Amino acid sequence: GAVVSQHPSWVICKSGTSVKIECRSLDFQATTMFWYRQFPKQSLMLMATSNEGSKATYEQGVEKDKFLINHASLTLSTLTVTSAHPEDSSFYICSAKRTGWGNSPLHFGNGTRLTVT
């Protein structure tokens, strides 16, 4: 149980276009989801906290107008990279917290490799 599905697993887009990444909790409800970014051979950096039905909370230094987050249901959060540039190329990973489970560990998706050409 507690599966988080991320789609797509990889995407290549041209500079200036927008890309949407989906994060779904398949067998549980997730009021809160998190979006991370991972550069090659580096750690994961928290970008934002996504709460169902409300605005996302962004970490310092993350442009909210560039990385649009929508958490419209208890099982789906989306991250849209707007006007992507090569420096946005990275591995994006989402995680979800199981609603009502108190101090439960986060469940991670398998990530999305974004390459901007």
Added chain:
Amino acid sequence: AQSVTQLDSQVPVFEEAPVELRCNYSSSVSVYLFWYVQYPNQGLQLLLKYLSGSTLVKGINGFEAEFNKSQTSFHLRKPSVHISDTAEYFCAVSVGGGADGLTFGKGTHLIIQP
């Protein structure tokens, strides 16, 4: 704010030998501690967690970790490693036990040599 230090960026070990991956943390409040494993181009899989109770925590794949509050450490150990354990290992902390996002260390690449 909290921070995590993984002292070794890379640890080479021979197959069937024991291994310890080190993790130290810094926080002004009590934290919850986690170890995750990441295989190439994949997400993270939880190995084990310390939320409360016994300071020796056993996880999946034969791994265990011990929480040492006085030394602010949470080192990961395995008595005998296998080739399949080759991966990146991340230590992480949270204040809310999962209610907030995790703060990760930079990771340790475990390399198992035959």
